[in-house]
Amino acid sequence: MSRISHIALDDANLPPPTPEIEQERKVAMFDLMEENTFDLPKRDDRQVPDGPYRVGLSIREKRLVFAVATESDDPAAEFHLSLSPFRQVVKDYWAICESYFDAVKNMPPSQIETIDMARRGIHNEGARILEERLQGKAVIDTDTARRLFTLVCVLHFGT
Numbered sequence: 001m002s003r004i005s006h007i008a009l010d011d012a013n014l015p016p017p018t019p020e021i022e023q024e025r026k027v028a029m030f031d032l033m034e035e036n037t038f039d040l041p042k043r044d045d046r047q048v049p050d051g052p053y054r055v056g057l058s059i060r061e062k063r064l065v066f067a068v069a070t071e072s073d074d075p076a077a078e079f080h081l082s083l084s085p086f087r088q089v090v091k092d093y094w095a096i097c098e099s100y101f102d103a104v105k106n107m108p109p110s111q112i113e114t115i116d117m118a119r120r121g122i123h124n125e126g127a128r129i130l131e132e133r134l135q136g137k138a139v140i141d142t143d144t145a146r147r148l149f150t151l152v153c154v155l156h157f158g159t
Contacts, residue, residue, distance in 0.1 A: 002037075002038060002039040002040075002050060002051025002052055002053060003036050003037060003038055003039075003051055003052050003053070004032060004033070004036050004038045004051075004052065004053055004054075004055050004144075005033075005051075005052035005053065005054060005071060006033075006054040006055070007029060007032055007033070007054075007055050007056075007057065007151070008054075008055070008056045008057070009025070009056075009057050009058070009151060009154065009155060010056060010057065010058035010059075010155075011154065011155060014155070017154065020097070020101045021154060024097070024150055024153070024154060025150070025151065025154045027150075028147045028148075028150035028151050028154070029147075029151070031143075031147050032144065032147040032148070032151075035143065036140075036141075036143070036144040036147065037139070037140055037141040037143075037144050038051065038053060038055070038138060038139070038140050038144060039051060039138065039139040040053070040068065040076060040077050040137075040138060040139075041136065041137075041138070041139055048076070048077075049070045049074065049076045050070075051070075051071075052071055053068050053069065053070065053071075053076060054068070054069040054070070054071065054073060055067070055068055055069075056068075056069075057148075057151055057152070057155060058155070059083070059155050059156070060080075062082075062083055063080040063081060063082060063083060064080070064081040064082075064083055064086070064152060064155070065078065065079075065080050065081075066078065066079050066080075066081070066134075066137075066138070068138070077137070077138075079134075079137045079138075081133045081134075082133075083156070085129050085132075085133060086126065086129060086130075086152060086156065089122060089125050089126040089129060090126065090152070090153050090156045092122050093119070093122045093123060093126055093153055094153065096115065096118050096119045096122055097119060099115050100112070100115045100116060100119050103115050123146060123149065123150070124146070126146075126149040126152070126153070127142060127145035127146040127148075127149045128145070129149075130145045130148055130149050130152065131145045
């Protein structure tokens with residue numbers, strides 16, 4: 001199975017992230033680079049270059065864009081996903097994250113744990129949607145989907 005060797009977010013047109021959002025982004029990118037599974041499925045009609053891959057994530061014209069290139073930066077694939085299936089889960093994720101960030105500052109550990117469990121549940125739902133949307137376009141595992149979903153949320157911030 002191949003992997004992502006480099007990931008870039010095109011967040012140039014987004015508002016500056018809060019410290020919490022910046023931390024979420026850094027952790028997701030670090031974890032993604034430490035361990036991930038990402039491969040382009042073979043197609044009958046064309047040759048698919050082997051990984052590892054360089055992936056650029058952006059939002060263009062209200063679509064999530066994955067620009068995939070080889071290690072030598074030759075284009076390998078580009079796919080555009082509608083953001084509609086992600087809207088509610090991203091909104092819910094940021095709402096629960098805000099509650100979590102507030103809880104960490106003033107609540108006892110038991111309440112923080114409860115909020116974190118809810119946050120993980122929403123995060124898993126977002127990862128599941130991403131896996132579904134990438135079906136036939138890219139092969140990823142659940143942990144990779146979770147980390148990529150976090151980055152989708154970062155790109156969605158302020159849009």
